[in-house]
Amino acid sequence: MLVTALALLIVLAPRLTAPLREAWFDACQALSPRVVTAMPAVVVAIDGPSLAAFGRWPWPRSLLAELVDRVNGAGPAALGIDILMPEPDPLSPEELRQWRGAGPPARHREQAEWPTNDALLARALAAAPAVLAVAGLPERSGRSLRSPPFVVQDRAAASAADGLAAARIERFAGALTSVDAVDRVARGWGLVSADPVGGVIRRVPLVAEIDGTLIGALAIEMFRVAAGATSLRLVLSGPTVDGIAVGRALVPTEADGGARVYFSRRHAGRFVSALDVLEDRVDPERLRQKLVLVAVTGLGLGEVHATPVGERMPGSEIHAQLLENLYDGTLLSRPSWGPVLEAALFALLATLLIVATPAWAPRHALWVAVGGVAILLASGYAAFRTQRLLFDAATPSLALLLVFGALLVATLAEATRHRRSLEQVLQRQREHNARIAGELDAARRIQTAMLPRAESLGPDRRLDLAAAMLPAREVGGDLYDFFRLDERRLFFLVGDVAGKGLSASIFMAVSKALYKSATLRMETPDLGTLMAAANAEVSRDNPEALFVTAFAAILDLDSGTLAYCNAGHENPFRVDPVGAGVLRITDGDGPPLCAVDAFAYRGARLQLEPGELLCVVSDGVTEARNPGGDLYGSARLAAVLHRGREAPVAAGAVVATLLADVANFAAGAEPADDITVLALRWNGPSAGPAPGQVGRSEPVKKSSRAGGVQGANDATDETYLLDRRGGSE
Amino acid sequence: MEVARRRFADVVVVAPVGRLDHGSADELERVLRPLVEPSGDAPAGLVLDFGRVDYVSSVGLRVLMIAAKEMRRRGARIAVVGLQPVVAEIFAISRFHSVLDVFDALPTALKAISAAAAAAYGSPAVSTST
Numbered sequence: 001m002l003v004t005a006l007a008l009l010i011v012l013a014p015r016l017t018a019p020l021r022e023a024w025f026d027a028c029q030a031l032s033p034r035v036v037t038a039m040p041a042v043v044v045a046i047d048g049p050s051l052a053a054f055g056r057w058p059w060p061r062s063l064l065a066e067l068v069d070r071v072n073g074a075g076p077a078a079l080g081i082d083i084l085m086p087e088p089d090p091l092s093p094e095e096l097r098q099w100r101g102a103g104p105p106a107r108h109r110e111q112a113e114w115p116t117n118d119a120l121l122a123r124a125l126a127a128a129p130a131v132l133a134v135a136g137l138p139e140r141s142g143r144s145l146r147s148p149p150f151v152v153q154d155r156a157a158a159s160a161a162d163g164l165a166a167a168r169i170e171r172f173a174g175a176l177t178s179v180d181a182v183d184r185v186a187r188g189w190g191l192v193s194a195d196p197v198g199g200v201i202r203r204v205p206l207v208a209e210i211d212g213t214l215i216g217a218l219a220i221e222m223f224r225v226a227a228g229a230t231s232l233r234l235v236l237s238g239p240t241v242d243g244i245a246v247g248r249a250l251v252p253t254e255a256d257g258g259a260r261v262y263f264s265r266r267h268a269g270r271f272v273s274a275l276d277v278l279e280d281r282v283d284p285e286r287l288r289q290k291l292v293l294v295a296v297t298g299l300g301l302g303e304v305h306a307t308p309v310g311e312r313m314p315g316s317e318i319h320a321q322l323l324e325n326l327y328d329g330t331l332l333s334r335p336s337w338g339p340v341l342e343a344a345l346f347a348l349l350a351t352l353l354i355v356a357t358p359a360w361a362p363r364h365a366l367w368v369a370v371g372g373v374a375i376l377l378a379s380g381y382a383a384f385r386t387q388r389l390l391f392d393a394a395t396p397s398l399a400l401l402l403v404f405g406a407l408l409v410a411t412l413a414e415a416t417r418h419r420r421s422l423e424q425v426l427q428r429q430r431e432h433n434a435r436i437a438g439e440l441d442a443a444r445r446i447q448t449a450m451l452p453r454a455e456s457l458g459p460d461r462r463l464d465l466a467a468a469m470l471p472a473r474e475v476g477g478d479l480y481d482f483f484r485l486d487e488r489r490l491f492f493l494v495g496d497v498a499g500k501g502l503s504a505s506i507f508m509a510v511s512k513a514l515y516k517s518a519t520l521r522m523e524t525p526d527l528g529t530l531m532a533a534a535n536a537e538v539s540r541d542n543p544e545a546l547f548v549t550a551f552a553a554i555l556d557l558d559s560g561t562l563a564y565c566n567a568g569h570e571n572p573f574r575v576d577p578v579g580a581g582v583l584r585i586t587d588g589d590g591p592p593l594c595a596v597d598a599f600a601y602r603g604a605r606l607q608l609e610p611g612e613l614l615c616v617v618s619d620g621v622t623e624a625r626n627p628g629g630d631l632y633g634s635a636r637l638a639a640v641l642h643r644g645r646e647a648p649v650a651a652g653a654v655v656a657t658l659l660a661d662v663a664n665f666a667a668g669a670e671p672a673d674d675i676t677v678l679a680l681r682w683n684g685p686s687a688g689p690a691p692g693q694v695g696r697s698e699p700v701k702k703s704s705r706a707g708g709v710q711g712a713n714d715a716t717d718e719t720y721l722l723d724r725r726g727g728s729e
Numbered sequence: 730m731e732v733a734r735r736r737f738a739d740v741v742v743v744a745p746v747g748r749l750d751h752g753s754a755d756e757l758e759r760v761l762r763p764l765v766e767p768s769g770d771a772p773a774g775l776v777l778d779f780g781r782v783d784y785v786s787s788v789g790l791r792v793l794m795i796a797a798k799e800m801r802r803r804g805a806r807i808a809v810v811g812l813q814p815v816v817a818e819i820f821a822i823s824r825f826h827s828v829l830d831v832f833d834a835l836p837t838a839l840k841a842i843s844a845a846a847a848a849a850y851g852s853p854a855v856s857t858s859t
Contacts, residue, residue, distance in 0.1 A: 547794050596797075
């Protein structure tokens, strides 16, 4: 879209892009001005020294006549007078007579016999191949315009007159010519008008029409006179001017009959001072067979124009340069197909750029743009240097950069949009993670907070219990619980919800609460019945089809009888200090809760020996893995317990040692599952609870360990200290 | 996880390979769901051949439990065969022989579940790969 618009602009609106185009052409000329090889034209300059010697301008035409005579004496090919003399010479004797009033009659007679200055100049000009200047005027002047016969030849149309009428050649309403006496003796009449554009002379009309009469430029006329041709020929192709033929030579022009001067830098060799000519100090060879221009260059007189090569030049030098161009055929040409080629090149490069930009890295697209511009500029300059063709590289380049800019903006906008959407996704992800983390944190806190503390049992010499649960990276579903049913009986439970995450932990919380309520509801709980009841309760609301393994037991603290039921849980360990060593409790079992509806669980019983240690773990312990993928296994666990058997230690120490051993084995590997350890030592039916201590919830021993290892024992210094503290309250 | 399926008459045999844990349980569940859910084409029996299963985590057990419940609900049989020692221990610990039937080998399981399937197993020409 943009490309089409810009391409059309290049072709159809040359005026709009003219300043840029002309600046490029000027730059080409300034960079590579014409090298002067021949100097067919010489300017006889009425310069500062001449004016200093012969008086201020205007000179009497008698003096001009002498100058013309002297130049003509050297034998120039043509003599152009770049001076307009529209009025009779005011310094002519008869003119002086008129306004100076009467003098002596004899003098009058004498003076009357003198020829007028205009007549003197006319006589001199008539002897020379003189070409006089004509200026075009925007209004009628009433002066008769002399011009050589102009043949109009149209290569395309049947009627040359139609072509001419349609041609966009420069047209003036009137002409400013020299006085008739002078004008009529000349052999040629050439136009000296040229419109500077932006103060710079670049083009000169080689042909113009003044009030219906065709006239050539001064340079063209000098060429014609020098060539001895009697007529000029305007060659048209329809409304397009192809050129002007002088004799057999065709000077090509642009469509409107104008020509672009290829300027060289100023050259002093083009000038001869009129003073030197008048004082006969000029070698006639300097002027022989030359195209001589007589012009006023003195300071403040005559026009001075800026040129593309950056130097200001008097009009006469511009004429001289044009003559040099005509002489060696070095006129610049702006081909009519130029704009089309420029637009096409631009469209091609722009399309390449558009195709390339999304596919390539922006850096490469930049190279395409820069490369495109470089190609345009280089080819434009090359065409100028080698063919003197004016190919506008600047406008397509600018248009190309414009397209690149637009693409860059578009790409940038796209990239920004993409980045924003990525940021949004990232933000949403973060929020989501934070929410999940928040939920997990909350769940973990709830999960940990729900676990009972050993000290809640109060000091009891019959019992030493410790438990710990280390959640895995994500909250899991391990649970443990213990509470007194009465003074004699302790209920405890270790469970594991199969699955991970929030649902498992919530399910665990629900299971634990259901268990407790089911246990407390029963008058004389039987573990099998209890498990079946729990199974029914937990299964009732289990949308995620989770299942729970659980080992539940009731210990009679006086008798050491342990009633238990194992619902698919890791078999607990027994460490008998005097008996067979480390044993597993394997009976009283059934499938995990929720796995089989209405399963008839049956409990079992066993008799503990005083000092015997029970250890119930979750599969997070036995299935802990090291970085090599090996399982911790029940054998390692049994070994740890066996070491403790040699010198019985507190339950808290058993838990801590076991957790340390598992952590040591995992060697930094991320735990896949929660780790739960519950250790319980029955100390025998000794003294029973210390008076006044039962039911107190003072902390007995507090571990700094995360996850909370709590121990309750009555055989340590801590308890002793606590007892004292308790006693002091 | 790679899961091979074979059909013997009205019994489908599913044989997963590798570890059955967090990473693969969903895959097995996807394979099992159409087999266990009631439909006209649903098999009368499902046998899980665990001959090449190295390990089953609790998440894996959950998939088996769900399958077992679905099968039991529609009166179909489900069994697992060929337990490796590690997996057998896991089954023992979890008491999963209460959840689904455990057999030592496929023919035994097929014989217990369906005479037609056992017959089809006996004559390879009738067995079809599904």
